[in-house]
Amino acid sequence: MSALQAPRPPQLERKSSEVSEGFSLCETLYKRRNGLGKHADQNWVPRCFTFHTSILCYYDEEFFEDADPSRPRGRIDLARDETKASFVDVQKQGAPTKFLVVLQIFVLGGIERKWKMCANSKNQQQRWFEALKQYDGQPDVDVGQQILDALSIGNGGSQTPRNRAKTNAFNKTFRTLRKNSNAFTLGLNQGSQNDEEEQQHKKTPAMLFLAFNLTIIVARVGDNTFFWMSVVLVNMLLCKALKTSWRKEVKAVIEEEEDEPGLEDIPQNKTVPAAGTMPRAKPKQGSDLEEFLKAPNQGFLSATGCKELAKNLSCFEKLPHSYWNGDGTIFNVRMGPNYKRTGLKKPSKMSLYDLYAVDFVRTEERMKESRDVFQPPDIPGITDVPTGHSYIPPMMIITASMPVNEPSLFNSTDDGPSFNVVFYFVISDATRAALKDMASASPALKLFGEWCRRAENEPQFRGRFKCMCILDEIEKLGLPTPIPGYNGKPVLINKSGAFFRRKNYIEQTINVHLFAYIAKKALYSIQPKFPKMVLNVGFNIEGKEDDELPECMLGVGKLFHLDPGSAPDDLGLD
Template sequence: MTSTLPPPSFERKSSEIGFDLCETLWKRRNGLGKHADQNWVPRCFTFHGSILCYYDEEHFDDADPSRPRGRIDLARDETKASFVDVQKQGAPTQFLVVLQIFVLGGIERKWKMCANSKGQQQRWFEALKFFDGPPDVDVGQQILDALSIGGQQTPRSRAKTNTFNKTFRQLKRNSIDVFAANSSSNSFEEEQHKRTPELLFFAVNVAMIIARAGDNTFFWTSVVLVNILLFKALKTSLKKEVKAAVDDDEDEEPGLVVDRSSNKSVPAAATIPRAKPKAGSPLEEFLKAPNQGFLSAAGCRELAKNLNCFEKLPHSYWNGDGTIFNVRMGPNYKKTGLKKPSKTSLYDLYAVDFVRTEERIRESRDVFKPPEIPGITDVPTGHSYIPPMIITSCSMPVNEPSLFNSTDDGPSFNVVFYFVISESTRAALKDMDSAPPAVRLLGEWCRRAENEPQFRGRFKCMCILDEIEKLGLPTPIPGYNGKPVLINKSGAFFRRETYIEQTINVHLFAYIAKKALYSIQPRFPKMCLNVGFTIEGKEDDELPECMLGVGKLLHLDPGKVDDDLGLD
């Protein structure tokens, strides 16, 4: 069969744009699209290292490299490449290349691609065939990397360690499942649970055969009995699944301390650099002094006094200025609605981390080792429930959100802010009765948020884009610049020995909000984003509000995130 479709055009040489291969291939559509009349479409494919991507566009010049339609790392998945030189029905050419992707021993999906010549088919087949088989997991080297002297790891070694940890946790879960299935006390129950689908299948078929041989009354009696059997079986199965889910989540309760020391593979502040202090400034000279780097207590305090003393560095961060945010003012805010600039933040920014993960980070210490800052984290605040450090971690979806298939997890950009208590706040805590209302409100939130969801839901996030009018954003978005968002059901609270962590799961935000965030991802490298957090004040004795902590994110580039953690 000869295709009537016009052949797609080729791209320019791959070496000119930094790829091992970059060409146009025919791609067979997946999902419902494979049943369409035109189920083969020309796509631009790129291959670099072990990363295979394809784009909506036919030409690479028209595509956004940071937003492929499909992406797979062949070094991290079990795959098998094959080719066919026989014309398949509906295929545009006879030069077919098939990539099979396996999960737990079974084929999860296939990528079918048609080349336009025998030579092009051979190039792509040889490139993909090189990665055939299961991923290569060098466990010994990963253990050495995880235990490297001083905890200093390269981005590549951190990625290997992260892969090892995920593999180890999966093996551990599998071992527990096997043990439970073979336990003498539970073996019969587990075996019966596993055989439930087979028993249902057998019972339904037997019932249909018997019913067919009987009269009408016997038929409907059989239908009722089969439905009763199915209902009881499904109810029993559902109870077991709910119980298993509850058991799995018990160690994820916000107030329960779980030892995850084996997962602390990445030092805090290792994934994104700070911007540079202005050349020749007193701050630059101060930070050059021995033991006065920006990760020291003295350096942290000095940086908090020099909020504007920096030179912008692409894909970096700096301390944010809390006074640019408008917050609630009293008295009688409910009537007046008055807002004015906040006073200086209660906590100073210590560091930021920015990484991409295949699953959202549920708690920062699952990936990062919490900072230990002599002179700050080891000095009590005078109130056991108010910590010297507050961590705020935010997980944003990488992929375009779906209106009909919402999920609370998936590939994520994770931003982690580490804030340390300011000298002025520490001084105010010495006499809580005379402390400013915002400090007293902070104390109430730290004390009550762990056990009172409504009070925990007073945590607010606010974002201000610098020079937003120059970014050309869609009309609704600028109107929300600086507007607060209450973190209620999308947040979780963790109390640890030297810090409190408040998480924000953007996967749980409304569809429109997620869609807006996704739409501006390509503009991230042009943005200077001020991200601030505060506690909502309601009554007069809780006002005026004051920013809890603020960080300034400078020209974040999603394309650099994988390199930061060495995921590829």
């Protein structure tokens, strides 16, 4: 850590406060640079921050006595903006301290920017968080009035009766435009609801009319700067409106073609039984496991069969394009204490969940959720037996969607033709027994319980979900040089993940379409080698503090010679 980033002594933390009478707070904090500056080597710089009533400012200078109070580098009126304050006591990479305060600023109810500040002590962090937190939520003043107040600066800051009339008209127009803008966003996020799409389509002419009038009003009452700002804003809204309208027209044409007489109706089957698209490898011939699975009601999809398979991780004969239960102990996971200093990793204990089945399909659009295509498994003796903890389910489903086509560097998308792998995991007997006394349960099980409870509503905590893959005999596959170095390395599923809580299971999805271009390119380049590979795919939750370590694998599946050409693609999602 450089001298610039070193935590400041307490006496320097107080210095600005002593010369800044009239401010609620006036102190030196570290601020993370925005724009291209955030990619610099030293992207945290000390700034003087002031806070009075609802006005938050910061200056280029480090101390208030060196700054010009009339020329802040940044200024926010929290009473006029929708904001949310939060704090974190975790050392972020590159941050000078662990006392982070984040202020999120929302524009038009959706567009977001952030001010990230690092305090020099826990007490200083608490002071600033409490001061900013009281203004969380919607602004206290009318948004239209706020913009007109800014426009009036160029006209001497006063409003005549004529200007007040313009203000009222502008407010009405702006509120309607904002409402329609939010409605468009909602319609895009819930595109599967046809009635809402129809309403958005009908509102497009109104959006165009309101946007045009907004531009005229701003041009009339404002200066050139605010006029061009309004042009940019209006064009953004118009593009969104026209895009929605275009999608609606295309959909209408497609539906009209599908309804033409004489065309054969293709049944849309979205109730395919789980575990029907990929076979399980065979148990070793003549083994006790083979005899066990032949008995009535003891097949590999039964509760008893599933539990027996989990005890025989090496009792298989490979089949092309098949799967088997994976061994969690081959994965190295984080160990405590003080992992941040030691970086120690050792083999995991046995997985918390056992593999039940795997599905593998190709679709023209990625699977948003497994139940869009497959019936969730109903396993008497497992899924109908509560775990004793409302947030921890007896079954966990993990769905990963990988692009079929070669990724483009300049035309990235979050959807498209996909290979979808669905893992079904069921709770192990050992985990179910440990849940009876959560106080003495392992740190990994307690962490998983917290993740199940918080992942649905806390994206940051949900982002602790990790995916890991180990290729057997990787040296024989002839893969490009960088790829073998990542064998067994974890990947955090953050923005590319989604979480669903259902009746007797939870589902975590992984959208590989959202991965970085280089990662997608690497996956695409090795697709032809999939039929030669044996993949061990595992999942766990990232442990950070000592009371969350050691980690333990949640579930592991072993995939033999996965053949993309064998993936069915007629399951009704196209």
